[in-house]
Amino acid sequence: MAHANLMNNYFNPNSVYTEEDYRRRFRMRRYVFERLLYDVQQINPYFRQKRDRAGRPGFSPHQKVTVALQMVAYGSPADSINETHCLFESTCLYTLEQLCDTIVQVYKDECLYKPNQEDLNRLIRKAEDRGFPGMIRLLDCMHWDWKNYPTG
Structure with a gap:
């Protein structure tokens, strides 16, 4: 059914x-x-x-x-x-x-293949256009200011 x-x-x-x-x-x-x-x-x-x-x-x-x-x-x-x-x-x-x-x-x-330089450039441009610079790097290493980021 x-x-x-x-x-x-x-x-x-x-x-x-x-x-x-x-x-x-x-x-x-x-x-x-x-x-x-x-x-x-x-x-x-x-x-x-x-x-x-x-x-x-x-x-x-x-x-x-x-x-x-x-x-x-x-x-x-x-x-x-x-x-x-x-x-x-x-x-x-x-x-x-x-x-x-x-x-x-x-x-x-x-x-599922390792991206070549052309792929990386295209992905970086697309991410930057959407407001996510450096998206290919680790997310925790992105250059974003987060005022309430937990520290200590």
Whole structure:
């Protein structure tokens, strides 16, 4: 039932929520989610739906990825997920661990590389435009005056 609700609300044609609602709630566009879902299913069998010993379908790939992303995007505690997605705390934590490991495995060459000088210059310019000079350095070494900084 949780899977059916998730699909009807977000993924089926004529879903309850619009693309804008989806982007606001999931912090990504639907096509990015679908690509991520496809990619992790290709690498990690955990994200493919299986049947339990009684022959009932287990948690869907959509449920697993949604739960993990919700925990990351909102900092949702694992024990609060049970109310909306019907996954127990231990399953949520395991799913999050599996998703993080799989994302690193899938995207490390494309996204997780040491930045070159051009990348650093672009990031520094973008950060300075937003009022965060020196963002590439450690945050505790930034040159910000904080009048109430705890000392002593």
